[in-house]
Amino acid sequence: MSRDNRDKWTFYVHPSKEAINTGDVRYWKHMLHKILKIGLEYEFNLPNKNGTCKGNNNACPCKHMAESNCWKDCIRFDTCKAERGKNFICHGIFCTGFLSKCIICEKFEVDCKSCENLFDPERNPDHIRERMNNFLTPSHSYGSLTKHGVHSITTDGSLLGKKGAEVITVGRRPDYWEFFKMSKEIIDLAVKNGAYVNERTSIHAHLLASYYGKIAGSSGSPGVPNQIDEMEKAMPEIILANFHQLCRRYQNAITWMTIGLDEPERITRWEKYRVSVLNISAVLNNMSKVKADVSSNAGGNKYGWVNYNNCTFTKKGDVKRFHVELRVMDCLLSPSAIAAVSCLYYAMMIKAIEISRYGVVEVGGQDWIEKAEGIKRDLMNNMKDYNSGDRFSDTSGLSKHYDVLISESFDLISQIKHILMKTGPAYEVLEKLAERPCGIRRCDGDTWETIEKDLQVVMTTEDVFIAKLTEIIDLRLVDQCKNEDEWLKAVILLLNKDNDQVIDDRVSEFINTKKNDGEMVWLDRIGSMSLI
CATH class of the missing domain: 1.10.10 (Arc Repressor Mutant, subunit A)
Known part of the structure; x- marks a missing residue:
């Protein structure tokens, strides 16, 4: 039985954002397919073994002291008793001449393994980052791609273990298997070295049309530009406006598909570092205004659910440099999930081009907005101060929205299925995430290994x-x-x-x-x- 979906799509035609023609659609789809890149940033907490002791400290106590009082026995007890005879009174550890038998005890043993002051290169954050650097061989250049695709490994003040480890990648053309292999290598290495994820960790994605700066210094040199941009001309503003509208329309669905914590009452991290954009419309506002509003709404910084801080615009308002950041994803230890979501971001951009021939898409009426805001409040919340309380969202009331979130997630991936199919098996993985995200699976007791085994696509x-x-x-x-x-x-x-x-x-x-x-x-x- 057929369905009439005309009520799902309402477009506004406004002189400030002219709809593009069929030729423009074909051009921009073809162009962005060639030059669009997705760079991922993976955040990990590290073990916090920062001790400097080499295990040879004579001041360390015997491990038996916690279970026995033998350390109170004095070496001089027999000598003092013999010298003083019947009037001898031993003051034990309060005696100025007390010498514990620990000094000569053959069973004296120090428990170095559990001591937080022991130097352990296997669990020392600095040494872990050094090993990760040695294996991943970062290029430290966005114009150079090494074997593992890593640009740099840095720290972040929000991460545990001496500011943890943030692995920043150069960016890849959209391809499921390339994202999968890169993510698997990075995750396997991190986990092998004791890294772990929680409410402080996330994965950020940078979706951009390739550009390279500082080629020849800030002023360039004769015949050499100071910046290279692969976009041959400015992108019509309506395309970015429709990408923003799609982000608003499917914000809850994408947040749902990327949850990754393991407690039903707090199944995802707080909103503080990915502030909702539901109430920031691109229908009447130009994208320069949207860019400013997203930043202002997030506290004057980059912490919007999606941000456009790196985008630049022409005087007319068209996009001179395309670079958006999506901060929604929890840090998932599933290469399949990360690869699939990365392809989803790309597909949303191509979908934005396709619908831009009709005008600027509306996300829904006032009733829809109010309903979406209600779901958002139960899915993504908590805007406390950085140093106050936990960093979880309170999701204790989320279960009543499961059906809506699942439905919206399937609606999203069905709208972009034809695009996803060209990137690899992303659609197959997203179907599974739409119904049971990693967070739900973890709450059900699944390990990351079990989750990955279920999500992964095997060549049959x-x-x-x-x-x-x-x-x-x-x-x-x-x-x-x-x-x-x-x-x-x-x-x-x-x-x-x-x-x-x-x-x-x-x-x-x-x-x-x-x-x-x-x-x-x-x-x-x-x-x-x-x-x-």
């Missing part, structure tokens, strides 16, 4: 089949056919040469599904199917 026999079929289509190994039936028979014949199973139905099913989803078309002049 079916995946190999699809890869071979896709190769035939992309490389035009079968073309110049009169019609689709002739092409289909030729493809089946070619695949059957390398496969003992009858695959006729599987090929037909794959082709029909792709055609129905708008991801494949017949090219009559070439005589072949084509993926789009």
